[in-house]
Amino acid sequence: xxxxxxxxxxxxxxxxxxxxxxxxxxxxxxxxxxxxxxxxxxxxxxxxxxxxxxxxxxxxxxxxxxxxxxxxxxxxxxxxxxxxxxxxxxxxxxxxxxxxxxxxxxxxxxxxxxxxxxxxxxxxxxxxxxxxxxxxxxxxxxxxxxxxxxxxxxxxxxxxxxxxxxxxxxxxxxxxxxxxxxxxxx
Numbered sequence: 163x164x165x166x167x168x169x170x171x172x173x174x175x176x177x178x179x180x181x182x183x184x185x186x187x188x189x190x191x192x193x194x195x196x197x198x199x200x201x202x203x204x205x206x207x208x209x210x211x212x213x214x215x216x217x218x219x220x221x222x223x224x225x226x227x228x229x230x231x232x233x234x235x236x237x238x239x240x241x242x243x244x245x246x247x248x249x250x251x252x253x254x255x256x257x258x259x260x261x262x263x264x265x266x267x268x269x270x271x272x273x274x275x276x277x278x279x280x281x282x283x284x285x286x287x288x289x290x291x292x293x294x295x296x297x298x299x300x301x302x303x304x305x306x307x308x309x310x311x312x313x314x315x316x317x318x319x320x321x322x323x324x325x326x327x328x329x330x331x332x333x334x335x336x337x338x339x340x341x342x343x344x345x346x347x348x
Contacts, residue, residue, distance in 0.1 A: 168319065168339065174202030197267045198342040201274055201317040208278050212285050212308055219292050219301040226296035233297035240288045240300060244307030247280040248314070258325040259332035266334070266341040270325055274315055281311025 255276045260266030288304020291297075315321075326338045 168322075169196055169199045169202075169343065171202060174199055175206060196343050197271065198317060198322070198339070201271065201342070205274070205278065205312070205316055208282060209309075209312055212282070212305060212312070215285065215289050216301060216305055219289065219298050222292075223296075223298035226292065226298075231294045233291075233295040233300060236291035236295050236297075237300050237303055240284065240291055240304050240307070243287055244284040244304065244310075247284055248307070248311055251280050252277065252314070257328040257332060258338065259329060260334060260336055260341070263336070263341040263344055266329065266336045266338055270317075270338065270342060273325070274317055274321075277311065277315030281308045281315055284308045284311065 255273055256269070258266065258269045258273050260269050285301070285304045285308035288301045288308075291300040291304070322339050322342070329336050329338055
């Protein structure tokens with residue numbers, strides 16, 4: 163990967179955190195045409211959402227008396243769904259491919275967003291489990307499984323390298339990093 167094209171994580175972290183501020187954030191995010199930077203900012207926003215739900219669980223835990231559903235059963239369901247989203251579901255995510263910059267950008271975005279959706283689904287399921295059982299530890303399980311999925315979805319240098327390999331395997335000669343950082347249609 164060519165490091166000179168990679169915008170790094172510093173701008174993404176600042177943009178991702180500012181992106182959470184109403185009226186200010188959307189303006190910052192909208193101004194960038196760098197798909198890699200935007201993907202990182204979006205990833206950060208979803209990680210912050212997982213943490214925010216965890217804070218809600220901590221606040222609510224003293225108020226929840228449970229809905230009469232066995233917490234062990236719910237934790238088992240969360241664990242099984244978490245493993246399935248990590249092991250089985252990614253096999254159904256289409257590989258990154260494209261004949262031009264726009265197709266490669268769209269394919270990479272789809273891949274990342276599907277992985278994020280899978281990771282977030284486990285955490286949301288565990289939040290529902292907390293509400294049904296009153297047991298806050300269930301969210302800790304879902305959070306851990308969700309963050310494992312988020313680590314897999316993170317648009318890191320190795321993620322770009324894996325995507326580049328998928329492009330090559332599809333017969334494309336595109337440079338994924340260049341496609342993600344060039345902005346705009348070809």
